[in-house]
Amino acid sequence: MDLDPVLLARLQFAFTVTFHIIFPSFTIGLSAFIATLLVRWMLTGREHLHRLARFWTKIFAVSFAMGVVSGIVLSYQFGTNWSRFSVVAGNVVGPLIGYEVLTAFFLEATFLGVMLFGWRRVPPWLHVMSAIFVAVGTAISAFWILAANSWMQTPVGYELRAGVAYPLDWLAIIFNPSFPYRLAHMLTATYLTTSLVVLSVGARYLLAGRHPEESRTMMRMGIGMLALLGPLQLLIGDQHGLNTLEHQPIKIAAMEAHWDGSKPGALVLFAWPDEKAEMNRFEIAIPKAGSLILKHDPNGLFPGLKSVPPADRPPLIPVFFAFRIMVGIGLLMIVAGLVGAWLWWRRRLFEARWYLWPVAHGWWLGFVAVISGWIVTETGRQPWLVHGVLRTADATSPVPAASIATTLALFVLVYGIVFAMGIYYINRLINKGPEGRAVEPPEMGTPVRPLSSAAEAGREILSPQR
Amino acid sequence: MEWYLPVIWAALIGTAVALYVILDGFDLGTGILFPYAGNERERDQMMNSVAPFWDGNETWLVLGGGGLWVAFPQAYAVVMPALYIPVIIMLLALVFRGVAFEFRWVAVTSRKYWNFAFSGGSTLAAFCQGLILGGLIQGIKVENGVFAGGPFDWATPFAGVCGLAVVTGYALLGATWLVMKTEGAVAERARGQAKALLLAVLAFMGVVSLWTPLAFEWIAARWFSTPNIYFLWPVPLVTALAALMVWRWLDAGREVPPFLASIALFLLGYLGLVISTFPYLVPPTLTIWQTAAAPASQIFMLVGTVALLPVILGYIVFVYWLFRGKVREGEGYH
Numbered sequence: 072m073d074l075d076p077v078l079l080a081r082l083q084f085a086f087t088v089t090f091h092i093i094f095p096s097f098t099i100g101l102s103a104f105i106a107t108l109l110v111r112w113m114l115t116g117r118e119h120l121h122r123l124a125r126f127w128t129k130i131f132a133v134s135f136a137m138g139v140v141s142g143i144v145l146s147y148q149f150g151t152n153w154s155r156f157s158v159v160a161g162n163v164v165g166p167l168i169g170y171e172v173l174t175a176f177f178l179e180a181t182f183l184g185v186m187l188f189g190w191r192r193v194p195p196w197l198h199v200m201s202a203i204f205v206a207v208g209t210a211i212s213a214f215w216i217l218a219a220n221s222w223m224q225t226p227v228g229y230e231l232r233a234g235v236a237y238p239l240d241w242l243a244i245i246f247n248p249s250f251p252y253r254l255a256h257m258l259t260a261t262y263l264t265t266s267l268v269v270l271s272v273g274a275r276y277l278l279a280g281r282h283p284e285e286s287r288t289m290m291r292m293g294i295g296m297l298a299l300l301g302p303l304q305l306l307i308g309d310q311h312g313l314n315t316l317e318h319q320p321i322k323i324a325a326m327e328a329h330w331d332g333s334k335p336g337a338l339v340l341f342a343w344p345d346e347k348a349e350m351n352r353f354e355i356a357i358p359k360a361g362s363l364i365l366k367h368d369p370n371g372l373f374p375g376l377k378s379v380p381p382a383d384r385p386p387l388i389p390v391f392f393a394f395r396i397m398v399g400i401g402l403l404m405i406v407a408g409l410v411g412a413w414l415w416w417r418r419r420l421f422e423a424r425w426y427l428w429p430v431a432h433g434w435w436l437g438f439v440a441v442i443s444g445w446i447v448t449e450t451g452r453q454p455w456l457v458h459g460v461l462r463t464a465d466a467t468s469p470v471p472a473a474s475i476a477t478t479l480a481l482f483v484l485v486y487g488i489v490f491a492m493g494i495y496y497i498n499r500l501i502n503k504g505p506e507g508r509a510v511e512p513p514e515m516g517t518p519v520r521p522l523s524s525a526a527e528a529g530r531e532i533l534s535p536q537r
Numbered sequence: 538m539e540w541y542l543p544v545i546w547a548a549l550i551g552t553a554v555a556l557y558v559i560l561d562g563f564d565l566g567t568g569i570l571f572p573y574a575g576n577e578r579e580r581d582q583m584m585n586s587v588a589p590f591w592d593g594n595e596t597w598l599v600l601g602g603g604g605l606w607v608a609f610p611q612a613y614a615v616v617m618p619a620l621y622i623p624v625i626i627m628l629l630a631l632v633f634r635g636v637a638f639e640f641r642w643v644a645v646t647s648r649k650y651w652n653f654a655f656s657g658g659s660t661l662a663a664f665c666q667g668l669i670l671g672g673l674i675q676g677i678k679v680e681n682g683v684f685a686g687g688p689f690d691w692a693t694p695f696a697g698v699c700g701l702a703v704v705t706g707y708a709l710l711g712a713t714w715l716v717m718k719t720e721g722a723v724a725e726r727a728r729g730q731a732k733a734l735l736l737a738v739l740a741f742m743g744v745v746s747l748w749t750p751l752a753f754e755w756i757a758a759r760w761f762s763t764p765n766i767y768f769l770w771p772v773p774l775v776t777a778l779a780a781l782m783v784w785r786w787l788d789a790g791r792e793v794p795p796f797l798a799s800i801a802l803f804l805l806g807y808l809g810l811v812i813s814t815f816p817y818l819v820p821p822t823l824t825i826w827q828t829a830a831a832p833a834s835q836i837f838m839l840v841g842t843v844a845l846l847p848v849i850l851g852y853i854v855f856v857y858w859l860f861r862g863k864v865r866e867g868e869g870y871h
Contacts, residue, residue: 133639139592140635144628146599149606150617151624154684157617161610162834169607169838172600173845180596181849181856184589193859237831468618474688478625485629489636496643 074472077464080152083479085449087144089442090486094138096441099213099258100265101131102179102206104292105186109199119284119505124202125190126285126505127269130497132187137493139180141486152475154468159461163229163236163244164219171215179208210258217257221250223457224448225318236460248318252311253448259304260444263404264437266296270411271434272501274427285505287421294415297408304401309364315448316365319458320374321383322451325390327361332375336361341395344387349377385453393446400440407433542835543825546608547816549842553604555807557597559710559800564591566711568634568659569704570730571652579723580652586718586864588638593853595631607838611682611828612818619677619684620669620691627665634658660704667703671696674749674756674814679822695748702741706803709734713783713796720863728787731795735783742776742806749813755821756813769812776805 105127112120146168149157157165185193185201193201228243229236238244270293276286316323323329328344328351329336338360342351359369366373376384407430414420456463564587574580606613617624637655644651672691679685712734715727750757760769779802786794816824829835 129643133636133643136592136636136639139595140632143595143599143631146602146606147617147624147628150602150613151621154614154618157606158610158614161606161613162831165603165607165610165830166834166838166841168603169600170841172596172603173841173849176596176599177593177849177853180592181853183592184856185859188589188860238833238837241837468614468621469684470618470621471688474621478622481625481629485632489632492640492647493636496640499643 074476076470076472076475077467079472079475079479080467080470081463083475083482084148084152086479086486087141087148087482089445090490091138091141091145092441092445093438094134094141095209095213096257096261096264096438097268098131098135098138099206099209099261100263101127101134101268102202102209103262104265104269105131106199106202106206107292109202113195113199119288122505123285123288126500128187129500132183133493133497133500135183137489140489144482150468151470152468153456153466156456156461156466159235159466160223160457163226163238164222166238166241167215167219167222167245171212171219175208175212175215179205179212182208213258213261214254217254218245218247218250221253222247224253224452225249226457226460231460236457249311249314252307252314255307256304256311256444257441259300259307260437260441262296263300263304264441266293266300267404267407267437268434269293270297270407271431274431275501276504277421278424278427278431282504283421290411290420291415294408294411294420297404298412299408301401301405301408305405308398308401312365316373319452321376321379322385322390322448323365324374324376324378325385325387325451326394326447327365328376328387328391329361329373330375330377332372332378334372335359335370336365336373336375338364339391342391344391346381346384346387383454385451389446390451393443393450397440397443397447400436400443403433403436404440539832540826542832542839543608543829544816545839546604546829546835547818547825549839550601550604550608551811553597553600555804557594557601558807559803560590560594560597562707562803563587563710563714563796564594565634565659565663566707566709567714568655568711569663569708570711570715570727571656571659573726573730575722575726577648582719582721582723582864583715584638584641584655586715589860590857591635591638593856595635598631608830608835609818609825609828610830612823612825615677615679615682615684615819615823615828616673619686620672622688623665623668623672623691627662627669630658630661630665632658634662659707663704663707664700667700668692668696670703670810671699674699674810674820675753676820677822679819682823682827695752698741698744698748702738702745705734705737705741706806709738710796710799710803713787713799716787717792717796718864724792728790731787731799732784735780735787735799738802739780746773746809753821759813772805772809772812776802776809779805 105124108120108124108127111117112124149168182201182204185198186205189198189201222244225248226236227247228240229238231237269289273286273289273293276282277290312323312326324332327336328339328342330349330351335358337356337358339351339354339356342354342356345352362371362373363369365371376387410426411420411430414423414426420426452458454462454464456466567583567587571580571583574583602613605616633654634656635658637651637658641648641651641655668691671693675691675693675695677684677686678690709731712727712731716724716731719727750760759765779798783795783798783802786798814820816826818825818828
């Protein structure tokens, strides 16, 4: 059998990176949620907040472990699968990843130990600080990795010498044209994803009549975030799209299945883009609405797919459909947030089973939206690995197809087991629910005492937690 | 090009790799010794002794790999494809043992599988790291700055011996760590294991020290030519001294010093390898200067490293200090 090493390398990387992104898109938001719970507990002393924080920390630990180990894999795959890329872009992208390790990875990994194992060892204020460090670390990590990815989409601040990129202006490289939009879009997406999971678990307990106090807190915090960030994400997404139109117009053409740039674009609700015939089949579209969104003018023009040769177009089917899935889920989240907020205002939120049931079953939607979004932006960048600089087909390692195929099978097997068990265990933790008694809330100004005696005091007032 | 930048970076990455080998060495080593524990309570104790640290320890591996890419992209682009299979297997093994830290606590009926994932993953990861080390020392076929060998070039008896040597070495670090951090039956057993492992480690160090100069002429030239030999003869002597101290302190029932002496033993072995290969990153063809990143990239990253590394080391020491002393029974968040 004749296997294409480029395709295999892409499949392998697509698989490992898709698997990985599931966990950061949960843990970035979840760490912030836990830190918020702990800070609220410090301020109010309400016990159920601490119980909730401990409960979510267990789930966080399982998710974070899967995120860490799948992330280490990626840092080596740049070399194992894309060694030509690591030479061509290494001078520019390498340091961004390096800064991610130095500013984020060590911070989160080290204080995670305190966050998980420090409940009884360290005074409460230090424990809360550790949770905040972890949350900040995950967000800093997003900053650098999105800077690196955005540079691959919109490379600036460099020069090419003998086919290798050399940095000229680091600030331009980091704050490249698509970076602010991508960072805002992705961070908001992670907070939305987590909020929906939290809301979902709250609804699940309410439906089952369990943990009423904790559920209400989760429902309120989840709905608050969705109602606030959902509409905001729509705005950010729109701006991100306009930015992409400016820098990567063909990606937009693929997202919209817009073939002919000499006519205003329609808003294609559904179609089957036919790459060979260069047209859309089974199209349902609103004429000129695409131009209205992208150019803010119903007769505005933007480049179509036909403006470049077929070899320079991204694969249409994944880009086109993933974009619709992402937007559809985004709109659903806005609806969930606004309806929830309205019910909350009418004081009917905790009894409205018609609302609780779908929300309790929709916890996974955010993950699908995040993955779809990444498929849009990464597949939409093809055939380029670094837009306009390096083609994906030219970026591979001198590794035979058989090696890649074998390791791809191993990755699928190992990740399949780990993922299935991870989901199973997280579900078990959720079924068990928040339990145990919290530590006494700290009096204001506790940490005036020396650290060691404060630690002793923290330990004394603790009740058994198992 | 400034000749000193690659030297600084080689020293920094060398330090990161050394820190990785020691820090993840003891927690992988704890995993390697996992099957020899008497019961689940003892396994809990062993796992809890490393649980707060393993994640931070593994971050040094990311820094080592990431650092190699940042500072020496040409070497990274040769080494990773050349050692493709051991690298990927190592990563997969680390996946298993990493998630085992969390899954084992939540599991009920499947706990024994996660025990196996933890010990098997730790052992396999250590073995693959040895293969990678051996694969590097024995040299990689390079043409025009690109890897030009086959997918199994690394698979030699020498690399296999290096694999076993690293497993044994990590197990020694793990055993002396357990002597320091645990008490009761776990610590007792670890003390006995440490002695046996020490002898095995010395045997492996001897084999590798004889094998490398005999098989690879550039290594023989490095050690046995004048004037090098006048400067280098203390290295094996100090190594022997460190080994002796590990043994005597173990015998004397000391708890902390055997671990520190094992670290010293490891660092000396590491120093020996550095002496054998410097300034080659990809022996026997590519040096640190040939593979270096653009000076602008190395400087940009160096500024951040100089500013941040002390902070990182500071809070890492702080966290080790927070969790100082013996592991307490039943301590954990689960």
